[in-house]
Amino acid sequence: MKKWQGSSGEGEEGVMKxxxxxxxxxxxxxxxxxxxxxxxxxMEKLRFILDGVKSGNIVVxxxxxxAEEQMKLIELTMLEVDDSxxxxxxxxxxxxxxxxxxxxxxxxxxxxxxxxxKTIKKDKDLISAIxxxx
Amino acid sequence: MSVRKRMRGALSRLIMALFFRxxxxxxxxxxxxxxxxxxxxxxxxxTFVDDNEDMGVATEIPHETRRVIKREGVxxxxxxxxxxxxxxxxxxxxxxxxxxxxxxxxxxxxxxxxARLMFDIVDTPGLATKIDFRDFMAYGMEEEEAKRRAKEAxxxxxxxxxWLDDIDGVILLMDSTADPYTQTNVVIIGNMEARGxxxxxxxxxxxxxxxxxxxxxxxxxxxxxVPISALKGDNMEELYEEMAxxxx
Numbered sequence: 001m002k003k004w005q006g007s008s009g010e011g012e013e014g015v016m017k018x019x020x021x022x023x024x025x026x027x028x029x030x031x032x033x034x035x036x037x038x039x040x041x042x043m044e045k046l047r048f049i050l051d052g053v054k055s056g057n058i059v060v061x062x063x064x065x066x067a068e069e070q071m072k073l074i075e076l077t078m079l080e081v082d083d084s085x086x087x088x089x090x091x092x093x094x095x096x097x098x099x100x101x102x103x104x105x106x107x108x109x110x111x112x113x114x115x116x117x118k119t120i121k122k123d124k125d126l127i128s129a130i131x132x133x134x
Numbered sequence: 135m136s137v138r139k140r141m142r143g144a145l146s147r148l149i150m151a152l153f154f155r156x157x158x159x160x161x162x163x164x165x166x167x168x169x170x171x172x173x174x175x176x177x178x179x180x181t182f183v184d185d186n187e188d189m190g191v192a193t194e195i196p197h198e199t200r201r202v203i204k205r206e207g208v209x210x211x212x213x214x215x216x217x218x219x220x221x222x223x224x225x226x227x228x229x230x231x232x233x234x235x236x237x238x239x240x241x242x243x244x245x246x247x248x249a250r251l252m253f254d255i256v257d258t259p260g261l262a263t264k265i266d267f268r269d270f271m272a273y274g275m276e277e278e279e280a281k282r283r284a285k286e287a288x289x290x291x292x293x294x295x296x297w298l299d300d301i302d303g304v305i306l307l308m309d310s311t312a313d314p315y316t317q318t319n320v321v322i323i324g325n326m327e328a329r330g331x332x333x334x335x336x337x338x339x340x341x342x343x344x345x346x347x348x349x350x351x352x353x354x355x356x357x358x359x360v361p362i363s364a365l366k367g368d369n370m371e372e373l374y375e376e377m378a379x380x381x382x
Contacts, residue, residue, distance in 0.1 A: 067324025074263055074321070075295050078288040083281065087264025090317045095324065114264035122315050 064106035167260030249378030259290030
């Protein structure tokens with residue numbers, strides 16, 4: 001959870017300073033480009049996601065994760081579940097068939113802490129989720 | 135997994151299937167918690183092995199099964215079952231199914247009564263992405279017990295995932311009263327497709343008034359979906375026929 005003040009301007013480490021004095025809280029969201037996702041190895045990617053989510057952030061991956069990577073992520077998550085970290089919420093657009101109908105092309109995956117994010121509706125082109133800031 | 139690895143995996147499976155057919159195959163029952171996996175495993179054992187034998191305990195509390203349970207040497211023999219007029223089988227269910235499923239249904243009916251399959255049944259803990267001990271406390275458990283169950287449940291999920299490496303076929307069980315389009319279901323199907331492992335989707339709990347198996351059929355049109363009630367035994371014969379056809 002990040003805190004900032006005001007309605008505009010830039011600050012450091014998630015603190016926004018501007019004209020107003022009202023303190024606001026929010027969730028940090030990391031949107032990772034396809035280039036960055038593809039440059040990482042599988043384990044590096046999963047570690048990056050899990051570290052982000054355990055810090056309370058929402059991680060959005062352009063290009064997404066394969067089904068095998070998602071299964072591995074579930075396995076890694078289970079190793080780290082404890083009283084304070086209850087797991088992840090993961091949602092993604094289904095993969096599209098690629099070249100010669102062999103390779104599946106993933107599209108986008110969004111992962112967040114289970115305690116803060118809940119998917120309420122999902123179909124092949126739409127993900128609706130509630131993100132709690134409390 | 136690269137395309138080359140997938141091709142190699144599919145090819146080796148094909149060669150194994152053609153020249154080294156196993157006497158017995160391992161069939162895993164997978165799905166989210168509370169889909170009815172243990173109830174289905176118990177139903178199969180009661181029908182084909184022993185009416186007094188249970189694979190596990192089924193309750194309304196999620197993650198009741200927290201260890202993989204295997205039962206070897208189960209023989210599906212519908213010819214013998216029909217001769218014995220087993221009263222558990224009831225296929226007279228009027229279910230509104232899509233045309234593609236109806237066509238496959240006709241093919242299945244042609245072989246009705248002849249299905250035979252020897253297999254090991256593997257009942258697995260429910261796959262989940264989150265496990266909160268506080269959810270168990272809502273069922274009246276003390277905090278310490280709830281925490282212990284949550285810990286065991288996380289280990290169960292890992293064990294179920296590891297078992298995918300040893301499984302020859304999967305029955306993916308879904309709850310017909312719940313939204314089928316969950317990421318867990320999508321991930322299981324995606325993994326089975328990548329490994330070239332055959333999958334049958336069983337749409338369970340069709341005995342409940344708010345069950346809509348058609349939603350599952352619509353969500354996964356590329357897979358065979360068999361609507362069943364593992365608890366009441368509805369439409370089980372069709373599932374056994376499909377298992378014999380797909381997993382042999």
